[in-house]
Amino acid sequence: MTGKLDLDPVLVARARELARRAGQPVVDLARSHTTVSVERAVLRLAGVTGADPDGIPWVNRLVDAVVADVGLGHGVAVPVFDALTREGITDVTLLAQKAAAGSVRFAVPTGRAATAARSAARRAVAAGVRRIDRRRAERDRLIKRHGDPKQRPWIYLIVATGDIYEDIPQAQAAARAGADVIAVIRSTGQSLLDYVPEGATREGFAGTYATQENFRLMRAALDESSKELGRYVRLTNYASGLCMPEMATLAGLERLDMMLNDSMYGILFRDINPIRTFVDQRFSRQVHARAGIIINTGEDNYLTTADAVDEAHTVTVSQLLNEFFAHEAGLADWQLGLGHAFEINPEVPESFRLELAHALLARELFPDAPLKWMPPTKHMTGDVFRGNLLDGFFNLAGTLTGQGILLVGMMTEAVVTPWLSDRDIALQNVRYVLGAAGGLHEDFVPAPGGFIRRRANQVLGEALDLLERIGEQTLLTAIAEGTFGIMKRPADRGKGLAGVAAHEADYCNPATEILEAAA
Template structure:
C-alpha cells in the first residue's frame, strides 16, 4: 500500500523490530486466555452461522434463548454444539429456530452426548455451521466481483458517518454522501448498544445518537450502497461496529451481509465501556477470525485515547496500542491490508508547533505500518462550536492526511460539538476534503523531513517512549497496565467490568465447529502471504 514510500524519519530498524517483539510478548498471554475460554456470544455466533435468526414475541433473539437454556442445563464448558445437535439429530426438529422455541417452553432436555452420539452430533454441527462459513466465503467473492466490475476508489478513501437513528433516513444520507464523494459510509451505532447482551432484530427506526446494528439494517444499507455503487461506477464500502458484548455475533452478521469494514479495537470496550477484559479479549479473537475469513478490514480505536489523554504526552500509548492491535490481529489471521490501525488529529491547536507535532505522529504511524490501511481521525476534543474555526481545523487535518499518505480519511464536521450535523454540513465538509485532496493529494511524495529536524526527532522520541512502555508492560502484564490506567487514563481491573459472568473456561473436549474452521484459516494465513482481496477457498 505505502511500503514504497521509503523511510522519511530515519527510524532505527532494530528499534522497530524490538517494538514488535515486545508487543508480541505483551499480547501473547491474553491470546492464551482467549484460546482457553468461550463466551455466550461466541456460542450464539456459532448458532447464527448455522442459520438461527429471529426473535420471540418479547424481542429476545432465539439464539439467546437457546444458549441460555443449554447453559442452565449442562453448562457451556463444552460449547453448545454437542448438546444442540444431539437433540436435533435424535428428536428431528425442523430447524434450530423451532428447537429454540421448544427449549424456551421447557419442552427440551439437553445432555452432553458421548461415543457414537457425540460423533454424530459433531458431524451434523460441522455440516450446518459449514454452510454459514460458505456464505461468508461467497460474500467475500461477491465483494471482489463488484470491486473488479466497478472502479476502486483511489487512496485515501473518504470515510463519512451517518447517524439519524432511522435506518431508512440513514440510507438517504448514505446515498447522498456517496454521490458527493464519500468512498466509505459508516452507520454509527445507537448509544449503549455495546452494553446489550443481545443483538436487536429487524429494521429499526429509533436510535440514540445512532442506529441499531441489526442484520436487517445491515442488509438494507448494503443493498442501498450497492445500488448507488452501480449508479456511480465505483464500489462504496460499508462500515459498522463489531464491539461490545455481542462482538462475535455482529462480526458474523457483518460477514453474512457483506459489510466491508468493522470497528474492532482490542481494548476500546474495556476502557470506554467498562466491559470485562477477559470477555473482551476472548470475544475479540473470534470476531477477528471471522473478519479475516470474510475479507473485512478492521478499524482500531486509538483515537479515543486522545479524547481523554493529552495528545502529546500520551502519543506513545497510541503507538503501543497500535503495535499490540497489530499483533493480536495477525495472530487471529488478519493480513496487513485488513488492519486499519487508528490515530487522530487531536493536539490542542494552541500548542506551539502543533501541526508539526501532528505530522510527526502521523508519519510515525505510516512508517511503522506501511502496508496497513491506516484510519486518520479528525479533531473532536478541541472543537469549540465555532464553526469557522472548526472548518479551518478540519482543513489542516485533511492537509496532514495528504502530507503523510494516510489511507482512510474520516470526514471532520465543522459542527462537531455544536449540533448533530445536517446533510448540508456533510456537503460542506466533503467539499473541504475534495479541495485539499485535489490541491495537495500527492504532496506526501515531496515531504522529506530533515533527518535531525523537529518532525523526525519527535517521531523517534515517541517510538523510544513506546518501547520503554512495552518493556514495562511485559514485566507487569497487559492486564495490569490496563488496570493502572495506562491507556486513555481509564483504570479497568481484570476481574471487573460487565459481561464476566458470560465467560467460561473451556473444558477438555470443548467443541465448536466454527472455531475449528477459523483456526484452520489462521494456520493457512500463517503459511504464506496472500494478495489483498484474494479469497481463500477453505472447505469447512
C-alpha cells in the first residue's frame, strides 16, 4: 500500500518529530494534573456503582465529598480507602452513600495508614482492571468464533432514536443489512454533563444517552446478531465531553469495541477547558489501550467548519498529534481510527481528485492505522438524488484509497434522521461500489508528477509549515489563538476548569500506576 505518492521519508519523519515536540508539553501537563472525571473513573474501577435518588451517580457524590474535605490534588483513592478502614466497612458504594449523608470525614493519611490505604486502593482498582481484561479476552474469543467482516472497509452505521429499546431492533436490522459497526449517537448535550447518567434510558434529544446499562443492553443484542450472522458486529460510543475517562472505563467494562476519542474536539467544538480535555484524554486512552478498543478521532469536524481544500493540512496536523498522544498513552497502530472526511465542495473543479489525494495521503502517512472515512455532510443540500451520487463517489474514494472504517453516508443528510429506506439505499450504494470496485486500489497508482501526487505533497508541506509554527509557540498557545478550526480557546477558560487540579507531592492514582506498568 505504501509508496503511491512518493512522499519524502525525511519530511514524514520531520512531521512526526514536530508533532512530538508540540505534544510533549501537553503530555507533561496531563501527567501532573488530575480531574474530577479521572478520579470518578478510578472509583468506578474500584467498584462504586449506582446513583442517588436524584440520579446523581455515587461516584460524583463521593468525589465531591472528598474534594470538600481534602481537595482533589492528592487523588481520591487514598482518602477513600483510608475512610473505608476507619469506618470499618468494605463496600465503597456504601461509603459513598454515607459520605453523601455527611457522616464521613475524609483525611489525607500519613505513615502506615497511608501505606495501607494505598495498597487497599490498588487491590480494588486492580480488580476493576481485571474485569476489563476479561472483557477483552471475551472479545478475542468471539471474534475467533464468529469471524471479522470479510471486506475492508468495515461498514459503520449510526442508530439514534433516543430510546435504547427502539435502538436495539434498529441496530440488529442494520447489522443484518450489512453493518459491521453500530454507533449509538448520544443525546444532544450529554458531552456537557459532568456526570454519566444511570440505567436504561428511553428519552433523549436527537440521540440516546450513553449509560453503562445502555452499553450492556446493546452489546448483548449485538452478540445475538453476531451469532446469527456469523461475523462479530462491533459497537461504538463516545468518549468525549466532560466524562471521557468514565466513558472509557464503562466502555471497557461492557466490551464496547470502538470509541470516538479526539484530542482536541471537546476544546474546539464544545468549549471545554483545554487542560481538562488533555488530562481526561490521556487517562481515557490508557483505558482504551488496555481494553483493546479502537479509537476514532474527529478530524472530519474541522472540515465541516473550515474549507476542506484550504484547511486540508490541519487534518494532517491533527492526525499526527492524535497519533502522538495515542502512542504515548499506549495505543497500538491497529487501534488508531484516525479520522478524515469527504467534504470538498463538489462545485470545485477536480474535487474528486483532490479528495483522492487527501485520502491517499492519510493512508500513506499511517499505513498500519485503520483510518475512519467520513461521508459528505456539508454539501448535502436536500437534493437527495445528487446526495446519493456524492455518497457513491465517497464510497469509491474509500475503497480506492484503502480506508479501514467507512461511515455510511445518507442521502437524506441534513433532511431527516435516516429512515429505514434511507439506510437501505445507502447500504445498497456501498455494496455496489465495494462489489464493483473493491479491488481497484490494486490498480490505482497515481501517475508520477501528476495532479494527485503533487496535491498530496503540497498538503504535507503545508502541514509541516503549520507544525513548525506551532513548535515556535506551544500547542496550548496555538489552540488559544485559533489555529484549528477558527475557534480561540485559551487554557484558562472553558467548561470543566473547576474540576482540574495539579498533583500534590503525594498524589496517588492506582489506575494510572497499573495501566502504565503494563505499557
